[in-house]
Amino acid sequence: MMVFNSNSFSLKGKVALVTGGARGLGKFYSSALSLYGANIFVVSRTEAGWDEVKRVVEEHGQQVFFFKKDLTEPGAATDIIKAVVNHYGQLDILVNNAGMQIRNKVLEFKDEDWRKVIDLNLNALYYLSHEAAKQMVKQGHGKIINIGSMQSFRAGKYIFPYAASKHAVLGLTRAYADALAPYHIQVNGLAPGYILTDMTRSLQQDPVRGPEIAAHIPSGDWGIPENLMGPLVFLASEASDYVTGVMLPVDGGYLLR
Template identity: 50%
Template structure:
């Protein structure tokens, strides 16, 4: 492409179909709305049926919304998700692997009962959904896989060794799949959010001591708002990022530099 051909249309997702796991709440809700605002239809698989808000917001942008109640860790679930999305919407162009959990506990008591569910949801499900979508993306000659990493893809992290391990794993998986799939015009990248003002962080933010401890580490001097992640998601889902591959984009207000 010659520089004269560059256009803001490269950021458009018109006609694209996106699967967003965990797309009905938290960060996933922001990703669903961002992609809809950019033009994509949205398919949300979730174990919970609370989808009225995301459905209203997506359809409010004039896009189609589809939902499938499923447990993404069950055998065969990810194949069913991909097949159902193609059946209902016609293709799978974008995947956002956002679903995740974070069990907490002292290291002495953080056993397999806490470890195994996190590996299954945070890492294995992201692999399996990508694995099932990959042949379809390869056949159509394009695809975008966006994995949701974390600051704990780079740091240790007390009270949840499995969280740090899965988020390190997500970055490694992102690089490995890029290395395999870039030749087919499939881009595999990750977003690593920093500290965001969500329900999960409410306890930390409500405690003056722990809240200030976090803020002291962020050059931007504020917690992130989920809207701060929306532009990064649209960019990585669009043709504007076709030569960005295997990258983990940190959105943290500068946390990692301090």
């Protein structure tokens, strides 16, 4: 039986795989997990941000390994899981963070842009979760954390594949949570609200939508990446062992209105 104490949030001795873990919100996820004791395995398509993440993780006293890979390549998921197990010998936490967003008007949206977003945001997430689950079942434990969005719950009239993919991530989170619970694997999601990042820069600067979004948030303030770090650590730790199938909004109350 688990005893709750100050170590319940510790990730010491754990290995966390973070896709897109060197840029954007991903670098904050890598930082948070390493701060609480996890060794980090970052997968990204380019080497951008690697030096900064290496410095931060090592300052926290943990190891980091970088694996350059396009998640949408055939066989990428198998290669990635093999690499993390070969390097660290285990995989305890998977954070499916990598994603993209393309905006356009409804009648002008291109088929190729639909495919790009769905391939990364949904298909790659599914394949990697599937391969990770095989390893976690062998171990008898694991945490899969899928990064959702406000568009897991709401419409996005200029970001159709993004909204579709994030709705699907919510459904996949629930389905995998149900299927993997007997193996002591928890599958949850984190749904960032409107956070000040490069991805949301166009919205921040939009003279109409920017103020509208701020007015919709009860506090009136956009979030910052650090707001997501505590909830992520909770979902990655033993403290959340009886929590599964949840998409946790970290939105300052945006969905209340």
